[in-house]
Amino acid sequence: MSNKADVLIIGSGYAGWQAAEAIRKENSDAVITLLTADDGMVYPKPALSMALSQNKTPDDLPEATANQKGAELDLGVKVRTKVMSINTQRKKVMTTTGSFSYKKLILATGAKAMAPKVEGDAAHEIVTINDLTAYKKFYKALKGVQKVTLIGGGLIATELAEDLRAFGVEVDMIVRGSHLMSQIMPEAISHNLEAKLRERGVNLIFNSEVKEMNKSENGYVLKTDQGETFDAQLVLAAIGILPNIALAKKAKVETNLGICIDANCQTNVQDVYAVGDCAEADGVVQAYLEPIRRQVKALASHAYGDSSERFEVLPTLIKTKTPSLSIMLSPPLHATHGQWELNMNVGENQRLHYTVDGEVSGFALSGEFVTSANKLYKELYSA
């Protein structure tokens, strides 16, 4: 027999729980069931790249269990329940613990961390972190480790490097590009941050790609495309994410890099919605918390309200968790033919604008200038 729900949510990350909250706010009667492949624990994922320096262990991070959060929102939760397939015609999902029928389905299946393509007999031992379970394993593996090799130079890799250093671990950071966070941050600020990280002892290696990882007597030995070798005890990669779209794809829901959604966060199939890291709107996957908050509002408003809220893809505002230098970024959605221009510079305090044909479409602030971020953001994006 199939379990029945008005709203079925797949996923218990920030997007899944926020969607449940938004729907409950809009409708107190709807029967909501949340299914999740993991334990459903509520925790702040951004804390995973700053917990070490705050002396927090993985056990300090959960804010509520799945049952506690489910009771608070008056909804049913099925943990360790992996959805295997969706039948959108019969409005039914098949899981590892039985089948569930729905009136409205919300896909909040998140993303998986990408692993670098590396040869060698230890390549499969590269660690990635995109959830609390993986973080717990990493934390355990870190015991007794003096040196970590980090592959990647984006936001999360950079935050992890600084966090590990503050924890007393040596860090070799191997970056494919020529500076840190090159996709979202101007070089001028990267250089200041790189100097700070070097002062703190992070060994930054740019324009280099790990090609091989083999076991050695004391751990691992890595070879790069530049012919360099690095000894490592633990190898951590943070090179990006890939939205979890397989379920949607199998169910013939339209996908691209993510699951394609409209301004109501509805997919091309009626009553099937997607939010969070698995979702793509206007060709963009925005893997940050702020867009998720706006997505779930639009979804709930369409599913149970007056459809007055619409999700608009806007550049987001990012506060980097790099204690050595305060940085606020609002990178352009499409960094194609524009450029970063220095607008103000007093020591390490910098303000840069991203301009396309003279029009500002993004900014980056460092040092004391970060205090003007919210004002600047409102000026740029409020109608």
Ligand SMILES: Cc1cc2nc3c(=O)[nH]c(=O)nc-3n(C[C@H](O)[C@H](O)[C@H](O)COP(=O)(O)OP(=O)(O)OC[C@H]3O[C@@H](n4cnc5c(N)ncnc54)[C@H](O)[C@@H]3O)c2cc1C
């Ligand atoms: C280290 C780190 C630091 C970050 N820092 C920031 C920050 O400072 N600011 C910011 O805005 N963002 C930050 N982010 C990004 C932000 O945390 C994510 O955008 C957000 O948490 C994504 O939530 P989600 O619910 O979409 O996905 P996820 O958290 O990945 O949740 C997906 C859920 O779907 C479930 N699931 C998947 N497939 C199935 C299936 N078949 N059946 C059942 N369940 C399934 C999973 O078990 C999981 O519960 C950070 C991310 C990381 C990794």
